[in-house]
Amino acid sequence: MRRGVLIFTLITVVILGSAVHSVWTLLSLLVVDGSEDAISRAELPAPNSGAINDRPRLIPKIIHQTYVNESIPQHWQGPQKSCIDLHPDYEYKLWTDKKAREFIAAEYPWFLETFDGYTYPIQRADSIRYFVLHHFGGIYIDLDDGCNRSLDPLLAYPAWVRRTTPTGISNDAMGAVPRHPFFLKAIDSLPEYNRRWILPYITVMASTGPLYLSIIWRHYNSANPQGDDRVRILFPDEYNNHPWSFFTHHLGNSWHSNDVKLIFWMAQHWVLLTFIGFTVGFSLLFCIYSFCLRQRQGNTKGRFSYSRIPFYRRISQKDIELDHRHEV
Ligand SMILES: *[C@@H]1O[C@H](CO)[C@@H](O)[C@H](O)[C@H]1NC(C)=O
Secondary structure, eight states: OHHHHHHHHHHHHHHHHHHHHHTHHHHHHHHOOOGGGBOOGGGSOOTTOGGGGGSOOOSOSEEEEEOSSSOOOHHHHHHHHHHHHHOTTSEEEEEOHHHHHHHHHHHOGGGHHHHHHOSSHHHHHHHHHHHHHHHTOEEEEOTTEEESSOOGGGGGSSEEEEEOSSSSEEEEEEEEOTTOHHHHHHHHTTTTTOOOOSSHHHHHHHHTSHHHHHHHHHHHHHTOOOGGGSOEEEOHHHHBSSTTOSEEEOOOOTTOOHHHHHHHHHHHTHHHHHHHHHHHHHHHHHHHHHHHHHHHHHHHTTSOOOTTSTTOOOOOHHHHHHHHHHHO
């Protein structure tokens, strides 16, 4: 009896252990918030301060955006114009589908097959931004983000991204010098993460989107980059909704489908769902265990038999001898 319990517990621990191990990076995203790399408001000059000009300018003055073609929809023309108008001395690059593909074919031909193979166009829109930042450097901005003030102060950091809620970092506005090791890792890892999941939203998030970038960011930081190689993090207070923030946000996510609503609902109720998951899991294990117990009592009338416990077969001395004889 005791041996049965021990083996049963061991199996449970191994299963739970490997489950936790396989989602370890994801779990760590729940507790790691990037605050040690935060760009604090104290170090950012006020919007019209002369101190902006005293800061180093490491990131080249280029703004990158992406869209299917040159005809930007009306509701994004406002945000687009706000960024162009605030940065007259920046080069502006709009990466249309055609230009993006030509660029990958010319500069990163090893990636072309993966790039062409993506099921969802948004995966190409996600991945192209890591490549242009790696190649040219500059600042990438999503079309639904407008600019609220000049981004010049952010040119002082070799690489920065935005923190997102509830967890991880986002890929909707990012800046970097050319060939920054973080974006090198982000482009190098794309083929490996090109997997399909049941829900399209998860496939997009985990293969090229913010979740992908957050996981790469965690792996990158585990390798302990020092100084300029660290990725600095812009927090919501510094990026949105205040007079001093850099960006304004404009809703325009027309591609949100039912699976996205499901995911948002799941994110809001993750505590409840985790609880249900554990309850169901343990109930199942308990059922299996009591089934084994009943079988044992029924079949053997008080004698020990572990034959019904999963993965475990008791072999008597006689069986072993028989087995050995068969092998001879
Ligand atoms: C640009 O793409 C949009 C969205 O797919 C499409 O409706 C529009 O016709 C395209 N414009 C041109 C000039 O090809």
